[in-house]
Amino acid sequence: MPELPEVEVILRQLRPGLQGSTISHFHVKRSDIIQIGLSSHQWYIGSRISGLDRQGKSIIFTCQKGKDTRYILAELGMTGLFLFRSASTGYEKHIHITFMLENAKEPMLHYWNPRRFGRVYLLEEKELQQFTQRRFGVDPLSMTHQDFHALVHNTRGRLKAFLLNQHKIAGIGNIYANEILYDARIHPNTQGNQLSKAAMARLYTSMQAILQKAIQFGGSSIRDFRAPDGSRGQFQEHHIIYQKTGTPCPSGCSTTIQRLITERSSFYCPTCQKHVSSH
DNA sequence: CGTTGAACCTGTTTGC
DNA sequence: TGCAAACAGGTTCAAC
Numbered sequence: 001m002p003e004l005p006e007v008e009v010i011l012r013q014l015r016p017g018l019q020g021s022t023i024s025h026f027h028v029k030r031s032d033i034i035q036i037g038l039s040s041h042q043w044y045i046g047s048r049i050s051g052l053d054r055q056g057k058s059i060i061f062t063c064q065k066g067k068d069t070r071y072i073l074a075e076l077g078m079t080g081l082f083l084f085r086s087a088s089t090g091y092e093k094h095i096h097i098t099f100m101l102e103n104a105k106e107p108m109l110h111y112w113n114p115r116r117f118g119r120v121y122l123l124e125e126k127e128l129q130q131f132t133q134r135r136f137g138v139d140p141l142s143m144t145h146q147d148f149h150a151l152v153h154n155t156r157g158r159l160k161a162f163l164l165n166q167h168k169i170a171g172i173g174n175i176y177a178n179e180i181l182y183d184a185r186i187h188p189n190t191q192g193n194q195l196s197k198a199a200m201a202r203l204y205t206s207m208q209a210i211l212q213k214a215i216q217f218g219g220s221s222i223r224d225f226r227a228p229d230g231s232r233g234q235f236q237e238h239h240i241i242y243q244k245t246g247t248p249c250p251s252g253c254s255t256t257i258q259r260l261i262t263e264r265s266s267f268y269c270p271t272c273q274k275h276v277s278s279h
Numbered sequence: 280c281g282t283t284g285a286a287c288c289t290g291t292t293t294g295c
Numbered sequence: 296t297g298c299a300a301a302c303a304g305g306t307t308c309a310a311c
Contacts, residue, residue, distance in 0.1 A: 002304065002305090003304060003305090006304080057304095057305075075305080075306085076304090076305085077288095077304085077305050077306080078288090078303065078304050078305055078306095079288090079289080079290090079303085079304075079305095080304095080305095094289085113288095114288080114289050114290070115287085115288045115289050115290080115303090115305095116287080116288055116289080117287065117288070117304095117305055117306070118305070118306085156280080156281070157280090157281055157282075158281095158282090161281085161282080164305090166305090166306080173304055173305070174303095174304065174305085175304060176304095220304080222303080222304065223290090223291080223303070223304080224290095224303090224304080225304075262282095262283080263282090263283085264305095265302090265303090
């Protein structure tokens with residue numbers, strides 16, 4: 001579930017909640033969730049969380065112990081959450097990891113994930129660098145229009161697939177890819193290298209605007225998503241196209257929103273979203 | 280290199 | 296009502 005906006009919302013609660021904290025206990029209930037570095041998990045006991053960051057849809061904890069620095073990288077997959085103790089009632093069944101914290105606002109942080117897509121990686125500096133390099137493209141919120149133009153221009157495949165490709169742009173998932181393409185009035189199957197300059201500019205603007213707006217509204221809580229304190233996002237109430245099959249296009253073009261079943265579900269308006277070619 | 284489909288899991292909704 | 300199928304925010308891998 002969590003795409004860039006949801007992960008950003010999570011981070012914005014984790015930072016003040018965990019500020020200055022030391023991990024006093026690291027309880028792993030399901031060891032297969034730790035994909036790399038399980039044998040080093042004891043190291044983290046007594047370490048201080050000195051930073052919380054995001055790469056694409058992943059959350060990275062920076063941990064300090066003496067002069068050593070190590071990292072915890074957490075993927076949330078489709079259904080993963082970080083929950084403070086106060087929000088964890090009723091979530092007991094799928095808590096796979098629990099961090100007990102000292103000197104923090106929050107005494108406990110749970111990693112909850114019923115479908116168990118998504119893993120946790122315990123990494124040293126070099127491993128983290130290799131991991132992030134291999135895996136994450138540019139961040140859509142900090143990339144320039146020039147960077148974006150170059151990436152899209154070199155893409156022969158469909159724009160929908162491009163937006164979802166984490167190696168190129170890291171953070172967009174199915175909800176926001178659909179919303180962005182509708183906002184820019186571009187057909188999801190348009191080829192990247194066929195996009196006109198004007199459409200390219202619209203796509204870039206829509207991408208940043210939609211993601212920023214989603215963050216402001218606390219992300220999208222379609223089903224499971226909750227912030228660490230248990231609160232729901234509100235952006236699902238502002239979805240224009242996602243899961244709106246059969247309803248009239250809000251532009252007033254009197255066309256019904258369609259769903260493409262190829263790739264992940266693509267929702268679009270066949271009238272408003274044309275293939276935008278520069279020729 | 281790009282596309283497609285399947286696989287990994289559990290839970291909820293939909294349709295007959 | 297009951298049961299099976301479809302579907303869900305992600306990522307990877309094999310096959311073509």
